[in-house]
Amino acid sequence: MASELQFCLKQWCAWLPPEWRLCSYHEWGLGRLLPGAEPDVSFLPLMQRRRLSPMARAVLAVAWPCLKGAGAIPTVCASLHGETHYCFPILNTLAEGADVSPTAFTLSVHGAAGALLSQFAGNRAPFVALAPGAEGYSAAVVEARGFLQAQAHEVLLLLYEQPLPLPYHTHAANPPGVMALAMKLGVAKDKGSLLQVKQDDKGEAGNEEDTLLKLIWALCQGNGAVNLPGRKSAWRWVLTG
Amino acid sequence: MDSLENDLKSLIIEVFSLDELKPDDIDSDAPLFGEGLGLDSIDALELGLALKNRFDIIITAETPEVRTIFSSVAHLADYIRRIQSS
Numbered sequence: 001m002a003s004e005l006q007f008c009l010k011q012w013c014a015w016l017p018p019e020w021r022l023c024s025y026h027e028w029g030l031g032r033l034l035p036g037a038e039p040d041v042s043f044l045p046l047m048q049r050r051r052l053s054p055m056a057r058a059v060l061a062v063a064w065p066c067l068k069g070a071g072a073i074p075t076v077c078a079s080l081h082g083e084t085h086y087c088f089p090i091l092n093t094l095a096e097g098a099d100v101s102p103t104a105f106t107l108s109v110h111g112a113a114g115a116l117l118s119q120f121a122g123n124r125a126p127f128v129a130l131a132p133g134a135e136g137y138s139a140a141v142v143e144a145r146g147f148l149q150a151q152a153h154e155v156l157l158l159l160y161e162q163p164l165p166l167p168y169h170t171h172a173a174n175p176p177g178v179m180a181l182a183m184k185l186g187v188a189k190d191k192g193s194l195l196q197v198k199q200d201d202k203g204e205a206g207n208e209e210d211t212l213l214k215l216i217w218a219l220c221q222g223n224g225a226v227n228l229p230g231r232k233s234a235w236r237w238v239l240t241g
Numbered sequence: 242m243d244s245l246e247n248d249l250k251s252l253i254i255e256v257f258s259l260d261e262l263k264p265d266d267i268d269s270d271a272p273l274f275g276e277g278l279g280l281d282s283i284d285a286l287e288l289g290l291a292l293k294n295r296f297d298i299i300i301t302a303e304t305p306e307v308r309t310i311f312s313s314v315a316h317l318a319d320y321i322r323r324i325q326s327s
Contacts, residue, residue, distance in 0.1 A: 047279045050258040099293070102286035 003199040005145050008190035009183060009239065010154065013065045014216045015039050015058040017177040022217065030192065033220050034061055039180075048120050051103065053083060055162040056113040058180035060120070066156055066184045067121050073184070074147040075127035075156045077114035078140035081164060081172065082131060083107060088165040114158065125152075135230035136211055141185075141197045148187050157183045161212050173210075181216050193241045200227065200234040243269070245318045253314070256291045257284060269315040277313075285311060292317075298324055 012031030021033060034040070039061035041049045052060060059077075067073065086108035093100050106112070111129025118127055126147075132139040137159050147155040161175035168174070188194060211228045215237065218226035225238045250264035253273075257280065271277040274285065288311065289300050298321060300307060310320045 046259065046261055050260075099290055101290060102283055106283055 005141055005197045006188035007141070007144070007148075007195045007197075008186040008188055008192040009195040010186050010190065010192040011066050011184040012182060012219055013062040014179070014181045014219060015062050016179050016213070016216055020177055020179070020213060021220075031219060033216070039178075044120060048116075051107060052116065053085060053107065053113075053162075054178050055079075055083065055085075055160055055180070056107075056116060058178050059113040059158055059160050059182075060117055062180045062182040063117050063156065063158055064121070066182045067117075067123060070154060070156070070184065072123055072125040073154050073156050074125045074152045075114055075118065075123070075158060076140050076143045076147070077111055077127060077129040077158045077160075078132045078137055078143075079110070079113075079129075079160050080131060080133075080136075080175075081161070081168075082110040082129075083112055084164055084168065085162065086112075088167070113160065117158075134232050136228055136235070137215070138197055138199075138228065138230060138233075138235040144185055148185070154184055154186050157185055159183075159212050159215070176210070176213065179212055179216060181212060181219070193239060196236075196238040196240070198236045198238065200236040243318060245321060246314050249314050249317055249321075252291055252295060253278075253288070256287055267314060269318075270313050273311060273313060273317075292321075296321055296325075 010030060014031070014033050016033060018037060039057040041052060041057050041060050043064060044060065049057070086104050090100050090104055090108055110131055111127070114127050114129050117123070128143055130140055130143060140157060140159065144155045144157050158180070160180040162178045163176065164172060164174050185195065186192065214226050215228060218237070218239065222239070224240070225236055228235045228237055246269050247264050250267045253259065253267065254262050254264065267278060274280045280288070292298050292300055300310060304310065309316055311317065
């Protein structure tokens with residue numbers, strides 16, 4: 001049976017490398033695509049931002065505006081591959097029999113960016129970090145719905161990717177650049193834009209390549225709908241209002 | 242400036258990604274952890290690894306007076322000199 005989840009999209013913020021900002025109109029509803037050559041995390045003290053990877057910098061930059069004034073808000077983080085640029089060198093270090101950097105180890109875990117966000121923002125609400133796998137980011141919205149179902153007033157959904165280390169390129173779709181998207185979601189009856197995520201029986205399943213890029217482009221351009229194929233099902237994200 | 246202290250400051254900047262600082266910005270006598278430079282417990286482990294790789298000196302939580310050794314660049318330099326001369 002096909003599934004459909006509905007949310008109120010209250011605010012969004014995204015980061016794409018300049019070369020992937022194909023849309024000229026960068027705002028739709030309560031959101032924006034951040035400008036600049038690099039994600040700006042100057043709002044953090046040096047001792048906090050020094051450890052952030054390029055992807056974590058993008059995550060913090062897009063999440064910060066959505067957390068402003070939100071209080072404690074549950075967070076769902078989803079990345080297909082996570083901090084592979086920390087994980088892969090650690091594997092090489094272990095293969096060489098050398099000592100692993102403690103800092104690299106702490107930053108290599110899948111939820112590192114979300115954990116740093118919680119710590120720096122003082123957000124003590126729960127967060128989960130997903131490697132969403134077969135159904136792509138649609139698995140993350142199921143988690144977001146779960147928080148709302150459990151009486152959370154709002155939930156912050158964070159989707160982020162970065163290019164994979166070269167040895168993985170023949171094994172998985174390679175994201176074309178560092179990218180991140182934050183969406184502050186509420187229940188569908190709240191004031192804001194309507195986001196529907198539908199399992200599409202007629203759509204074609206596919207791989208996860210470029211799905212986050214397509215979603216950010218859709219938000220930038222205010223498109224009505226975008227198809228995000230999972231490996232088993234097709235999902236249709238529809239934006240209204 | 243003491244060249245070993247200067248080397249240690251450059252190492253700290255490199256290892257802890259403090260690219261916005263110069264060696265002269267770090268006070269040799271200021272605390273490295275907590276107040277002062279503001280390093281934390283993960284940094285202590287990382288500094289131990291960096292000292293092993295750079296000076297072949299092993300400092301662990303069991304090393305006598307480890308808190309004093311890690312308390313400032315000046316104390317760290319003193320300890321390295323003592324080990325290298327013994």
